[in-house]
Amino acid sequence: xxxxxxxxxxxxxxxxxxxxxxxxxxxxxxxxxxxxxxxxxxxxxxxxxxxxxxxxxxxxxxxxxxxxxxxxxxxxxxxxxxxxxxxxxxxxxxxxxxxxxxxxxxxxxxxxxxxxxxxxxxxxxxxxxxxxxxxxxxxxxxxxxxxxxxxxxxxxxxxxxxxxxxxxxxxxxxxxxxxxxxxxxxxxxxxxxxxxxxxxxxxxxxxxx
Numbered sequence: 001x002x003x004x005x006x007x008x009x010x011x012x013x014x015x016x017x018x019x020x021x022x023x024x025x026x027x028x029x030x031x032x033x034x035x036x037x038x039x040x041x042x043x044x045x046x047x048x049x050x051x052x053x054x055x056x057x058x059x060x061x062x063x064x065x066x067x068x069x070x071x072x073x074x075x076x077x078x079x080x081x082x083x084x085x086x087x088x089x090x091x092x093x094x095x096x097x098x099x100x101x102x103x104x105x106x107x108x109x110x111x112x113x114x115x116x117x118x119x120x121x122x123x124x125x126x127x128x129x130x131x132x133x134x135x136x137x138x139x140x141x142x143x144x145x146x147x148x149x150x151x152x153x154x155x156x157x158x159x160x161x162x163x164x165x166x167x168x169x170x171x172x173x174x175x176x177x178x179x180x181x182x183x184x185x186x187x188x189x190x191x192x193x194x195x196x197x198x199x200x201x202x203x204x205x206x207x208x209x
Contacts, residue, residue, distance in 0.1 A: 002057070002059055002060070002139070003059070003060045003061070003062050003072070004052065004059045004060070004061055004062065005061075005062045005064060006044060006048060006049070006052070006061050006062065006063050006064070007044065007045075007048065007064050007066075008030075008042040008043060008044040008063055008064070008065050008066070009042060009043050009044075009065065009066045010040060010041070010042060010065055010066060010067050011029060011041040011042055011043045012041070019089075022043055023046075023086075023088065026045060026046050026047070027043045027044065027045060027046060028043065028044055028045075028046050028049050028087050028088070028089070028090065029041065029042070029043050029089055030042050030043070030044065030049075030089060030090040030091060030092060031090075031091050031092070032063065032071060032073060032091075032092045032093075032094065033076075033091065033092070033093050033094065034071055034073065034093070034094025035094060035096060037094075040065075040069075042063070042065065042092075046086070046087065049087055049090060050087065052075055053075065053078050053087055053090070055106070056106045056108055056140055057106065057139045057140055058074070058103065058104075058105055058106065058137055058138065058139055058140065059074075059075075060072060060073075060074060060095070060134060060137065061073050061074060061075065061092065063092060071092075071094045072094065072095050072134070073092040073093055073094045073095055074092070074093055074095060074101065074103055074134075074137075075090060075091075075092060076091045076092065076093045076103070077090065077091040078090045078091075095134045096134075097134060097135070098133065099133075099134075100131050100132055100133055100165075101131070101132070101133075101134060101137075102129060102130070102131050102167060103129070103130060103131075103132075103137060104127040104128065104129050104130075105127060105128050105129075105130055105137070105138055105140060105141050106126065106127055106140045106141070107124065107125055107126060107127060107128055107140070107141050107143060107174065107175070108140045108141065108142045108143070109124060109142075109143055109145050109175060110142050110143065110144045110145065110146070111144050111145050111146030112145075112146060113145045113146065113148040113149075113177055114146070114147060114148065114149050114150075115148055115149045115150035115151070115152065115177030116177055118149075118150055119150075119180060120150040120151075120177035120178060120179060120180065121177065121178045121179075121180055122145075122175070122176075122177055123173070123175065123176050123177075123178060124174065124175040124176075125172075125173075125174050125175070128141055128156070128159075128166065128168065128174065129166075129167040129168065130161075130164045130165060130166055130167060131164075131165040131167055132163055132164045132165065133163065136162075136163040136164060138161060138164065141159065141161065143159075143174065143175055145175055148175065148176075148177050149177065150177050150178075150179055151177065151178070151179060152176065152177060153173045153174075153175065153176035153177075154173070154174050154175050154176070155170065155171055155172060155173055155174060156168045156169065156170050156171070156172045156174060157170035157171065158174075159174065
């Protein structure tokens, strides 16, 4: 797990108008939540937070504030502008060595699915929530979908990552290939099941290319 240094400033004004001025100046407001301290309002440069948001990897962040405080933390929540998709606000959660944390890990698909090539609809989760020690946080969760046929799926119960607890039900569908005219819905429920997003339709995508 790569640790990335993020420089920030302590923010003393939290009015909406002040936050708007910060964004126009290329800065993004956020809040750091850490154990045994009051939440700290911070700002960081937009071009420094973007690589940590728009990425397929998870990072441990070493936040260096202008008052000489330093915190190891992870990015927990991000708010986006509904029109431009630019980052508007973010939350950081401090981590403590030896204490497990809950964190979302990006899912990466490896290979080209047989079912998609036959015209199926690929559905997949973009992220999976796990619980583990900070030192055990995986960069991402890579899943080989090469042999996934139409009508087949890979579930949480099929995944095995040492020292990582998945915070979804074992039958939660991570990636599947549905029949185009009989698309199976995986509806969110109390067990943590989530409806995967349709990624591609095989034959149509090929014809466009």
